[in-house]
Amino acid sequence: MIVRLSVVWLGGLLVGGLTGPSGVASAVSEPESLQSSGYSDIGEAGSHQGAVEILRSEGLFDGTECEPGWFCPNEPVQRWVMAVWLVRILDGGDPILGAGSRFSDVDQNQWWDKHVARLAALDIARGCATNPDRYCPNESVTRAQMASFLKRAFDLASAPSAGFVDVGGNTHEASIDALFAAGVTVGCATSPMQYCPNRLVSRGEMATFLVRASGLEAAGKASTTGRISFTRDRYSEVMVMEVDGSNPRPLTEDVSSSDPAWSPDGTQILFTSQSYSDFHSELFVVNSDGGGLRQLTRDHVDSLPVWSPPAVWSPDGNRIAYVGQDQGHEDNEVFVVGADGNNRRQLTNLDSRSVEDLQWSPDGNRVVFTEGSGYGGDIYVVDTHSEKLARLASGNPEAGRPAWSPDGTRIAFQSDRLSDASASLIDIYVVDADGTNLQQLTHSSDLQKRGNRPYSDQRLPTWSPDGSRIAFQDDRDGDLDIFVVDVETGTLTQLTHNDYVDYGPV
Numbered sequence: 001m002i003v004r005l006s007v008v009w010l011g012g013l014l015v016g017g018l019t020g021p022s023g024v025a026s027a028v029s030e031p032e033s034l035q036s037s038g039y040s041d042i043g044e045a046g047s048h049q050g051a052v053e054i055l056r057s058e059g060l061f062d063g064t065e066c067e068p069g070w071f072c073p074n075e076p077v078q079r080w081v082m083a084v085w086l087v088r089i090l091d092g093g094d095p096i097l098g099a100g101s102r103f104s105d106v107d108q109n110q111w112w113d114k115h116v117a118r119l120a121a122l123d124i125a126r127g128c129a130t131n132p133d134r135y136c137p138n139e140s141v142t143r144a145q146m147a148s149f150l151k152r153a154f155d156l157a158s159a160p161s162a163g164f165v166d167v168g169g170n171t172h173e174a175s176i177d178a179l180f181a182a183g184v185t186v187g188c189a190t191s192p193m194q195y196c197p198n199r200l201v202s203r204g205e206m207a208t209f210l211v212r213a214s215g216l217e218a219a220g221k222a223s224t225t226g227r228i229s230f231t232r233d234r235y236s237e238v239m240v241m242e243v244d245g246s247n248p249r250p251l252t253e254d255v256s257s258s259d260p261a262w263s264p265d266g267t268q269i270l271f272t273s274q275s276y277s278d279f280h281s282e283l284f285v286v287n288s289d290g291g292g293l294r295q296l297t298r299d300h301v302d303s304l305p306v307w308s309p310p311a312v313w314s315p316d317g318n319r320i321a322y323v324g325q326d327q328g329h330e331d332n333e334v335f336v337v338g339a340d341g342n343n344r345r346q347l348t349n350l351d352s353r354s355v356e357d358l359q360w361s362p363d364g365n366r367v368v369f370t371e372g373s374g375y376g377g378d379i380y381v382v383d384t385h386s387e388k389l390a391r392l393a394s395g396n397p398e399a400g401r402p403a404w405s406p407d408g409t410r411i412a413f414q415s416d417r418l419s420d421a422s423a424s425l426i427d428i429y430v431v432d433a434d435g436t437n438l439q440q441l442t443h444s445s446d447l448q449k450r451g452n453r454p455y456s457d458q459r460l461p462t463w464s465p466d467g468s469r470i471a472f473q474d475d476r477d478g479d480l481d482i483f484v485v486d487v488e489t490g491t492l493t494q495l496t497h498n499d500y501v502d503y504g505p506v
Helices: 042-057 079-091 113-121 143-153 173-181 203-214 216-221
Strands: 004-010 013-019 026-028 227-231 238-242 257-262 268-275 280-287 319-324 333-338 355-360 366-373 376-383 389-392 399-404 410-415 424-432 453-457 459-463 469-474 479-486 492-494
Touching: 042 203, 079 113, 079 143, 079 203, 143 173, 143 203, 227 257, 238 268, 319 355, 333 355, 333 366, 355 399, 366 399, 376 410, 399 459, 410 459, 424 469
Parallel strands: 424 453
Antiparallel strands: 004 013, 026 227, 227 238, 257 268, 268 280, 319 333, 355 366, 366 376, 376 389, 376 399, 399 410, 410 424, 459 469, 469 479, 479 492
């Protein structure tokens, strides 16, 4: 079992946490919370819970519950129920009393008859059959039918093909394309993209579609505690849950995902989706509610190697840096692409087999990375505008884990430049961002020995917010502990004492 210790500075405090042996990747978003629900089965809504809560607070579901106190989010939505929800969301309430619907199969003694009539008057509902006109109120709504209802209801603009492979020739194809372009749907699967037009829409799904189409989603985000994004293992769907561990729900379906990362504003999640049939990966971004899925890289044109390091957001959230391979090449290079998938550029021409540890500078103009293998190699900085490349700390063949200082003027990194055949000595160094003023902060040669062999594994340098100190982990005694070193004086402070045991490589 491998237990790793991670450290994060929060203000002036140092927060430690354990990453367990499962290898699960995770990230924490900005605060977001949901109101408590009056439905006993709200936990079954999964990724649709937020939308259900928003619409419940608006009174949209009154009288349409499957039974008192129960929403039944996974049951198919019936056409009469959809009529009630759409009219209420469009008109802001129930229709006034008046003539009933023209449909022969709608009982005018039903309280929702007026909703069906209103939907027909708006030319949103056109019925399911003619001679005589029928509405089929108790039938369930398919995803294809739902697309046309929503396109008409919210006057969605026509759009080019979304690329779904299973909607060609479908009567509702144009509406499906419009729905995708408006960010209301992302389909039911990726690689290849599918919409599943004949699948029935659940009540929970319908709530999500309505929230996205109506714009109520933005209002729902205002009442938000923290959330965590993660994958259950390296190759599963992207999940989110509340910081207390409650309400885990998937944001993606039928995709092999890893390395989820929140955008700086907490509204989107970046992740990698792997394809093992031809050993390449692609970058995707999905909204924090599961909507707006988009692919940033394209099959075999600018794909990522399967074992690529995590892609990283720029500080302003407008760009993403990643390690990719151009079509027909196996060398790894640093690329940058807009968060909308546009303006992709290759920043390096290293012809490298290994590029790791990408990190943006605080001003968003540069990216630092490690080129090499094993514990590291050479550290470079590339300007994302001019594409000028600078090698830092020349002569350190095994350097890695570079980290920008908060003001962007210096870079900390780990290196075993003093190691030889009889010792394994990894120390923390700092260098100016232009490659000058190399400074060794820790000195493993002065540390205790493990048996007859000098050993110190000082890793993962992390700056304090004011840039005066660097925290790192060290397992000099075979036990993983946290240390802090003062950047100016070199004063070393051990914060933990054999509190965490490491049974394997860090």
